[in-house]
Amino acid sequence: MIDKLCIIGVGLIGGSLARALRAKEFVHEVIGYGRSIENLNEAVRLGVIDGVEPTAPAAVRDADMVVIAVPIGATRDVLTQIASALAPDAVITDVGSVKGSVVQDARAALGPRFSRFVPGHPIAGTERSGVAASFPELFERRRVIVTPEPETSPEALARVQAMWEAVGADVSAMTAADHDRILAASSHLPHVLAYNLVDMIVRMDEHRSIFDCAGGGFRDFTRIAASDPTMWRDIFLANRDELLALLQQYQDDLQALMEAIERGDGRWLWETFARAKHAREQLGAGNGAGGD
């Protein structure tokens, strides 16, 4: 049970977590802090949070659980602002889609308080953002990955795990490095490709006709290109090394595919596509929750 929850960044993920914890009666009071007062007022009006504070240090005061749910690029600044205002036994966690950079930021900003920080990432979301898009069922039967460091307090970790389980999520642990390598392939690369494809097409003279004639394949492949550009810019920059390595591999494979088409190598193409079809049918595509 959480007595006072502070959500910093009351958007899709922060708002959905607040809604879900309230729906499960797992929290007494929810205080929000964010960038714009308009968004926070809307969060109060929608019943997502009980109240707002004008500064980040005021928002975390006396909170026993603090959830950072801002774009990755704003994480260090937020943690630096709150570090000296945290209650001694407060647990701090985050929901960021990259973990290595967040761990670095938290270690630098929190100093001796770093043991109270539990890095986390719910594999759930949609391509929409903002508190109006939040909903309490978002995390049900979804996976949450935590990436504890050697210093992480087992008690803090258990409290974060209990919070996510209360809203219906399955929690599993891995290292931050494993998380960032795996998510680069399952999430970050597909988002880069979707953004790139849509931007390439929209710069063509006949892009309106192309969009008009698009079928389900185009819609499925490009849905995620409607995701928030700030959030994804921050993710790509924070996971730069893993993403660049994968993009290099993708470029090499695309080159091989182009060469096979050029030389009319139907066998090569068939074998490549059959391998992909078999893998997709055998392995599926995660929980299909969208968002990342």
Ligand code: NAP
């Ligand atoms: P969102 O809906 O845009 O919400 C982000 C919130 O952070 C907004 O309320 C925004 O306030 C606030 N914010 C932005 N910059 C801030 C700053 N400097 N200080 C304080 N508050 C700030 O985004 P989201 O989809 O919830 O994503 C939040 C985090 O969750 C990201 O780190 C992302 O990597 C992670 N995540 C997202 C998904 C997904 O599918 N969307 C899935 C898993 C994890 P304003 O409204 O006033 O700008």
